[in-house]
Amino acid sequence: MKKSLKERLAILSDAAKYDASCASSGTVRRSSAGSGGLGSTEGSGICHAYAPDGRCISLLKILMTNFCIYDCAYCINRSSSNVERARFSVEEVIWLTLEFYRRNYIEGLFLSSGIIRSSDHTMEEMVRIARELRTTHNFRGYIHLKSIPEASPHLIEEAGLYADRLSLNIELPTDAGIARYAPEKQPAGIRRSMGALRLKIEEMGDKTLQTKRTRRFAPAGQSTQMIVGADGANDATILGTSARLYGSYGLKRVYYSAFSPIPDSSKNLPLIKPPLMREHRLYQADWLYRFYGFNVGEITSTRADGMLDLDLDPKLAWALGHREQFPVDVNKAEREMLLRVPGLGTKTVKSILSSRRFTRLRLEDLKRLGVSLKKVQPFITVDGWTPHRLVDRPDLRAMFQPKPEQLSLL
Numbered sequence: 001m002k003k004s005l006k007e008r009l010a011i012l013s014d015a016a017k018y019d020a021s022c023a024s025s026g027t028v029r030r031s032s033a034g035s036g037g038l039g040s041t042e043g044s045g046i047c048h049a050y051a052p053d054g055r056c057i058s059l060l061k062i063l064m065t066n067f068c069i070y071d072c073a074y075c076i077n078r079s080s081s082n083v084e085r086a087r088f089s090v091e092e093v094i095w096l097t098l099e100f101y102r103r104n105y106i107e108g109l110f111l112s113s114g115i116i117r118s119s120d121h122t123m124e125e126m127v128r129i130a131r132e133l134r135t136t137h138n139f140r141g142y143i144h145l146k147s148i149p150e151a152s153p154h155l156i157e158e159a160g161l162y163a164d165r166l167s168l169n170i171e172l173p174t175d176a177g178i179a180r181y182a183p184e185k186q187p188a189g190i191r192r193s194m195g196a197l198r199l200k201i202e203e204m205g206d207k208t209l210q211t212k213r214t215r216r217f218a219p220a221g222q223s224t225q226m227i228v229g230a231d232g233a234n235d236a237t238i239l240g241t242s243a244r245l246y247g248s249y250g251l252k253r254v255y256y257s258a259f260s261p262i263p264d265s266s267k268n269l270p271l272i273k274p275p276l277m278r279e280h281r282l283y284q285a286d287w288l289y290r291f292y293g294f295n296v297g298e299i300t301s302t303r304a305d306g307m308l309d310l311d312l313d314p315k316l317a318w319a320l321g322h323r324e325q326f327p328v329d330v331n332k333a334e335r336e337m338l339l340r341v342p343g344l345g346t347k348t349v350k351s352i353l354s355s356r357r358f359t360r361l362r363l364e365d366l367k368r369l370g371v372s373l374k375k376v377q378p379f380i381t382v383d384g385w386t387p388h389r390l391v392d393r394p395d396l397r398a399m400f401q402p403k404p405e406q407l408s409l410l
């Protein structure tokens with residue numbers, strides 16, 4: 001018996017939650033009591049993401065289908081998996097998007113898909129959804145399309161005319177990992193598609209001679225996702241791959257998705273789920289690389305195994321491993337060094353630099369700027385405060401480490 005739309009929405013929004021490429025959080029429940037109809041889906045498929053202007057927006061996050069002809073070992077939807085399958089038609093995705101949008105549940109659509117029949121066939125259907133939403137229904141909401149990397153370039157290009165953001169998943173940090181766990185995928189082809197997308201985004205971003213305007217093409221740029229923990233790559237390798245992707249393809253974002261093992265001895269996969277904390281630390285390290293002037297080697301220099309410290313945020317871990325660089329004089333230090341002080345973010349550093357033009361700063365001023373004094377004090381000097389030998393204390397790390405939790409016996 002064919003599943004109802006509501007049943008398929010539950011399956012295909014649940015399947016989409018493994019994709020981190022749009023989410024700042026997982027699926028949220030949203031009460032729609034009293035609205036009736038599709039509103040009683042308990043918020044299936046609604047996630048939050050950040051729009052290019054920084055606003056947090058709600059998106060309908062679904063797969064077009066979780067059927068797939070590929071057999072990527074790390075994926076719950078792979079052809080050999082026995083998950084419940086479902087599929088939406090093009091018209092159903094359009095209808096759902098418009099209905100959710102009209103009812104104010106969402107501000108946009110995040111659409112991904114397993115591969116049905118062929119990469120081009122799947123991509124054609126996804127492009128048709130985006131095209132009809134924009135042209136037939138004049139849909140103005142946000143659209144993020146997860147491109148099928150093996151699809152023909154003209155289809156990926158057409159997708160950019162209608163989508164705000166396109167993403168092409170690099171999947172795993174190394175080509176060897178992809179060859180082992182997703183042998184049907186071609187990492188060189190994925191990178192080629194990313195390169196072509198970058199050129200197109202840049203080309204369309206130039207003002208034309210006639211109209212002196214830029215043309216609309218994936219205005220929110222491109223992003224990618226890497227599965228973390230499915231192969232043996234350490235954090236240094238993962239962050240090194242991200243750095244190359246940012247540099248070579250102008251990506252707006254690399255998303256890290258902690259691998260959820262699928263028990264299957266035939267695939268010879270590790271069965272220990274890495275903590276989500278690893279994913280969180282990678283995002284923090286990625287942030288340091290992009291906005292704080294750290295290079296990947298520095299961020300991962302504190303441990304011999306190339307892994308990030310799970311107990312401490314990467315900037316604090318770096319500072320504790322490089323104590324000779326502290327304390328930093330907040331009233332004199334360059335921006336680059338202020339950014340390396342644990343507890344000082346980019347906005348705070350900006351405020352410090354502008355305040356310094358008029359006054360000399362004291363601890364009270366930092367407190368007024370929202371700085372955690374406990375975190376920052378061992379690493380700075382300001383008027384009226386010097387940490388003396390606090391930064392050299394052997395137990396400094398222990399002062400920042402999370403307290404061990406009492407395990408319940410019940």
Ligand code: SF4
Nearest residue numbers: 068070072075078114
């Ligand atoms: S192609 Fe995508 S959906 Fe299909 S098995 Fe691989 S990762 Fe999963």
